[in-house]
Amino acid sequence: MTTDATPTSPLDDALRFDVVDLVGRTGTHRSVERTVPAPAREAGGLAMQVAEGDDIAVEIELESVVEGIYVHGTVTAELEGECSRCLDPVEQDVSPRVDELFLYPEKVKAAEREDSVLLEDDEVRLGTLVRDALAMEADERPLCREDCPGLCAQCGFRMEDDPEHHHEVIDERFAALKGLFDDGSKDDDPQDGKA
Numbered sequence: 001m002t003t004d005a006t007p008t009s010p011l012d013d014a015l016r017f018d019v020v021d022l023v024g025r026t027g028t029h030r031s032v033e034r035t036v037p038a039p040a041r042e043a044g045g046l047a048m049q050v051a052e053g054d055d056i057a058v059e060i061e062l063e064s065v066v067e068g069i070y071v072h073g074t075v076t077a078e079l080e081g082e083c084s085r086c087l088d089p090v091e092q093d094v095s096p097r098v099d100e101l102f103l104y105p106e107k108v109k110a111a112e113r114e115d116s117v118l119l120e121d122d123e124v125r126l127g128t129l130v131r132d133a134l135a136m137e138a139d140e141r142p143l144c145r146e147d148c149p150g151l152c153a154q155c156g157f158r159m160e161d162d163p164e165h166h167h168e169v170i171d172e173r174f175a176a177l178k179g180l181f182d183d184g185s186k187d188d189d190p191q192d193g194k195a
């Protein structure tokens with residue numbers, strides 16, 4: 001039976017590691033490094049993602065343990081996006097830790113398989129792990145800087161270019177209210193405010 005729970009990402013193919021030399025040899029371990037190009041950005045995905053073709057560097061230790069192959073290490077990449085206020089480009093260097101135990105299928109009860117990460121074909125596949133680790137680091141509302149003044153709400157002008165930028169607000173309700181106050185406070189006003 002196959003499950004459609006995890007869509008395969010292009011990273012899955014790029015980040016497969018053959019561990020046949022470690023399988024069943026508890027206590028042995030090996031470090032690996034691999035740098036792969038980021039796949040295309042996901043449309044409508046996270047605000048901060050690795051730009052297509054940019055490096056995603058993976059440095060991990062593969063350890064053979066009784067239950068399977070334990071993988072731990074670091075992913076290093078630069079996320080890119082736009083400032084959520086002024087739309088300027090924003091970069092974010094991240095290097096999240098990754099940590100996963102790929103279980104030998106024969107050690108996992110059938111009922112628990114769907115919830116387990118299994119070692120398949122003597123390979124560890126780190127695509128999903130790496131993708132999730134980067135996503136966890138991604139700023140949801142990136143800013144070019146903490147106090148970014150953003151864009152003018154009325155015309156889209158970059159406030160950074162002229163902090164004095166503003167529009168003369170002509171609000172009819174406000175003007176009417178102002179008229180009322182003028183009438184009320186100035187008894188010597190010859191007009192009585194009736195239109």
Ligand SMILES: [Zn+2]
Pocket residue numbers: 083084085086087088143144145148149150
């Ligand atoms: Zn900004």
Ligand SMILES: [Zn+2]
Pocket residue numbers: 152153154155156157165166167
């Ligand atoms: Zn404006």
